[in-house]
Amino acid sequence: xxxxxxxxxxxxxxxxxxxxxxxxxxxxxxxxxxxxxxxxxxxxxxxxxxxxxxxxxxxxxxxxxxxxxxxxxxxxxxxxxxxxxxxxxxxxxxxxxxxxxxxxxxxxxxxxxxxxxxxxxxxxxxxxxxxxxxxxxxxxxxxxxxxxxxxxxxxxxxxxxxxxxxxxxxxxxxxxxxxxxxxxxxxxxxxxxxxxxxxxxxxxxxxxxxxxxxxxxxxxxxxxxxxxxxxxxxxxxxxxxxxxxxxxxxxxxxxxxxxxxxxxxxxxxxxxxxxxxxxxxxxxxxxxxxxxxxxxxxxxxxxxxxxxxxxxxxxxxxxxxxxxxxxxxxxxxxxxxxxxxxxxxxxxxxxxxxxxxxxxxxxxxxxxxxxxxxxxxxxxxxxxxxxxxxxxxxxxxxxxxxxxxxxxxxxxxxxxxxxxxxxxxxxxxxxxxxxxxxxxxxxxxxxxxxxxxxxxxxxxxxxxxx
Numbered sequence: 063x064x065x066x067x068x069x070x071x072x073x074x075x076x077x078x079x080x081x082x083x084x085x086x087x088x089x090x091x092x093x094x095x096x097x098x099x100x101x102x103x104x105x106x107x108x109x110x111x112x113x114x115x116x117x118x119x120x121x122x123x124x125x126x127x128x129x130x131x132x133x134x135x136x137x138x139x140x141x142x143x144x145x146x147x148x149x150x151x152x153x154x155x156x157x158x159x160x161x162x163x164x165x166x167x168x169x170x171x172x173x174x175x176x177x178x179x180x181x182x183x184x185x186x187x188x189x190x191x192x193x194x195x196x197x198x199x200x201x202x203x204x205x206x207x208x209x210x211x212x213x214x215x216x217x218x219x220x221x222x223x224x225x226x227x228x229x230x231x232x233x234x235x236x237x238x239x240x241x242x243x244x245x246x247x248x249x250x251x252x253x254x255x256x257x258x259x260x261x262x263x264x265x266x267x268x269x270x271x272x273x274x275x276x277x278x279x280x281x282x283x284x285x286x287x288x289x290x291x292x293x294x295x296x297x298x299x300x301x302x303x304x305x306x307x308x309x310x311x312x313x314x315x316x317x318x319x320x321x322x323x324x325x326x327x328x329x330x331x332x333x334x335x336x337x338x339x340x341x342x343x344x345x346x347x348x349x350x351x352x353x354x355x356x357x358x359x360x361x362x363x364x365x366x367x368x369x370x371x372x373x374x375x376x377x378x379x380x381x382x383x384x385x386x387x388x389x390x391x392x393x394x395x396x397x398x399x400x401x402x403x404x405x406x407x408x409x410x411x412x413x414x415x416x417x418x419x420x421x422x423x424x425x426x427x428x429x430x431x432x433x434x435x436x437x438x439x440x441x442x443x444x445x446x447x448x449x450x451x452x453x454x455x456x457x458x459x460x461x462x463x464x465x466x467x468x469x470x471x472x473x474x475x476x477x478x479x480x481x482x483x484x485x486x487x488x489x490x491x492x493x494x495x496x497x498x499x500x501x502x503x504x505x506x507x508x509x510x511x512x513x514x515x516x517x518x519x520x521x522x523x524x525x526x527x528x
Contacts, residue, residue, distance in 0.1 A: 099132045100155070103141065110139020112163060117144045127152050131188070136160040136195060144170035148183035156195030156247065164199045164231065164253075168218050171231050175224035178231035179258070183239050190243035191234065199233040199252040201275055211385045213277045215253075228280050230254040236262050245269050255282045256301070261313065262289040267297065274301030276328060279388075283327070288313040288340070294320040301326075304333045305355075306347075310340035310367050318345045324353070328388050331355045331379075334369060335362035336402070336464050338409060342369045352379045356390030358421065361414075363399045363435070364465060366407025372414050379421040383455035386469060391461045393428045394421035394447065399435035399481075400466035408435030417443040424451050426474060428460065431481030431512075438483040442490050448526075449476065449502065450495035475507035476523060482508070484515045492523040 101123050104110065108119035120143055123134050131151050138159030148154065156162055164170070164180035171178040180199055183189045191197070207214040218229040233252040236242045242265040249256050249272045256272050259265050267284065274281035283299040286292055287309045297320075299305040305325040308315050325331040331352040334342055352358050358379035361369060381392045390396075395416065401408050411431070419442075426449060431437040451457070460472040472478070476492045479485070494502050505523040 097130055099128055099130065100135055101126060101132065102135045102137060104137055108136075108141055110137065110141050110160070112140030112142055112161075115143060115165070116141045117146060120146050124149060124152055136162065136193065143180065145172060145177070145179055146181055148181065148186055148189050150186045151188045152186075153189070153243070154181065154191045154193070156191065156193040156197065158194035160193070160195040162195070162197045164197075164233065166200050166203045168221060173223065175229065179233065179235040180231065181234045183236045183242075185238045186236075187240045189236070189239055189241070190245070192243070192246050194246050196248045196250050197233060198250045199231065199256075201251040201253040201278055201281060204230050204253040205278065208277070210277060212279055212387050213275070215279065228254065230280075232256070232258050234258065235260065236265070238262065240264055242266070247271075248273070251275060252281050254280050255285050257284045258287065259285070259289050259292065260287045263291055265289060265292045267292070267294045270297045272297070272299045272301060274303070276300070276302050278302045282307050283325075285309060286315065286318060287311060287337070288315060290316045292318045294318075295322050297323045299323065299325045299327070303327065303329045305331045307333045308342060308345065309335065309337040310342060311337050312340070314341040314343065316343050319348075320346070320350065321348045322350070324351045325355065326353050327355045328384050329355075329390060330357040330360040330362075330396070332374075333357070333360040333362055336364045338363045338367040339365040340367045342367065342372070344371050346373045347375070347377065348373070349376045350378075352377065352381070355379075355381050356384050356388055356392065357381060357396050358394040358423075359416070360393070360396040361398065361411055362396070362464075363409040363411060364402035364406060365409070366401075367409045369409065369411040370413045374414075374416045374419065376418045377420075379419065379423065381421070381423040381425070383424050383453045383457065385455070386459065386461075389461060389463050391457075391459050392423055392425035394423040395419075395427040395429075397437055397440070398428070398430045398462065398466075399437065400430065400432045400462055401435070402465040406465070408432050410435050410438065412438040414440045415443070416441065416445065419445045421446070422448045422450070424449070424453060425457065427477040429477065429479045429482055429485070430462070433481060436481055436483050440482070440484065441486045441488070443486075443488045445490045447476065447490070447492045449474075449493065451497070474502055476505035477507070479506070479508035479513045482513045486517050487521050488519045490521050492521075493526045494524070496525040496527055
């Protein structure tokens with residue numbers, strides 16, 4: 063007996079009983095079990111040999127899904143594809159042992175640069191990716207010249223579709239969607255940004271592993287753009303560029319929570335901006351491990367947006383120097399608001415809480431507001447900061463990039479402060495290596511003319527022997 067026939071029989075049995083009840087006419091609702099259709103791409107002609115394009119078969123499977131919940135299943139194999147387009151109520155189920163392989167030719171992608179994705183969903187509801195398999199962007203095939211410092215990448219800017227040296231396809235994108243779920247999936251080797259969430263509402267990202275080549279620029283892990291109500295948890299991100307990156311281009315970004323993640327990057331582990339034209343509010347980052355990264359927790363506000371009500375808690379950080387061609391100077395915490403250029407507005411940052419933070423770093427904390435974009439009401443509570451050098455890169459630089467003053471010579475300090483109104487420091491321990499070659503200058507570096515209302519309670523700074 064089929065499931066649908068079984069449901070019909072049950073309904074016929076229950077209906078007379080419900081009708082016999084004296085007040086059951088309009089107040090009774092009958093909910094049948096949710097039907098989930100599963101379609102296999104193999105049944106629509108996909109070969110999964112990694113040599114022949116399976117785009118048509120995959121897209122035909124998606125298009126054949128009914129308007130109710132549908133899973134598009136990929137059995138073990140390698141499925142070479144151009145851009146595929148998801149629709150509402152469709153979940154890609156890329157099974158363990160299956161790889162969805164993005165094409166490396168410009169003809170594999172739409173004409174519009176902002177639609178260059180291997181997997182793309184636009185204006186869809188109840189949509190996502192899962193299954194335990196892999197989505198692979200073949201990013202190494204976009205390397206023009208390999209370099210241990212920073213790879214030189216292919217750029218498709220000759221097409222006129224985009225400008226500059228970042229004209230490469232992203233891996234997975236959700237644009238203008240609601241109820242997005244990405245879970246139990248591996249996203250690997252993007253040529254450009256990996257997972258891009260744009261103007262979406264109610265997004266859940268969990269148990270996702272992201273791996274990008276460590277020497278490749280612009281292969282961000284997650285870019286959350288103009289989106290609200292986003293939850294990220296139990297994710298592992300190992301990539302060259304920024305790992306979790308909230309951005310605002312066209313609308314504010316509210317209510318993002320990231321927990322229980324592990325991150326390594328040659329850039330910033332958590333980075334607000336630098337696209338920051340609109341506000342960021344109510345973001346929480348908790349129980350995160352950051353290792354061997356160029357920056358730990360970074361706010362890079364350059365375009366006039368304001369940041370408020372942000373919490374960083376229970377975070378372990380290790381930051382180190384890499385080549386200065388990468389933004390960053392090993393800062394465990396980096397909070398800045400300088401305008402991108404002379405035409406940009408100055409945004410403000412207020413009500414930041416850093417609590418239960420442990421960091422071992424080659425450089426100190428950098429807190430730099432601007433004349434029209436003050437930092438205000440920052441709190442450092444229960445923090446252990448250890449400063450020592452272990453790489454051979456030159457120190458003594460402050461990094462304002464992008465824009466602003468660029469790289470500026472400045473001696474190392476435990477906390478550098480500029481244009482700040484209100485900092486509360488409580489139960490903070492700052493330890494310094496006693497290696498005389500490292501030439502640490504002082505724990506606190508600021509000018510009273512631009513920094514006001516600082517309070518210290520149980521603050522300790524001292525040397526330690528390695």
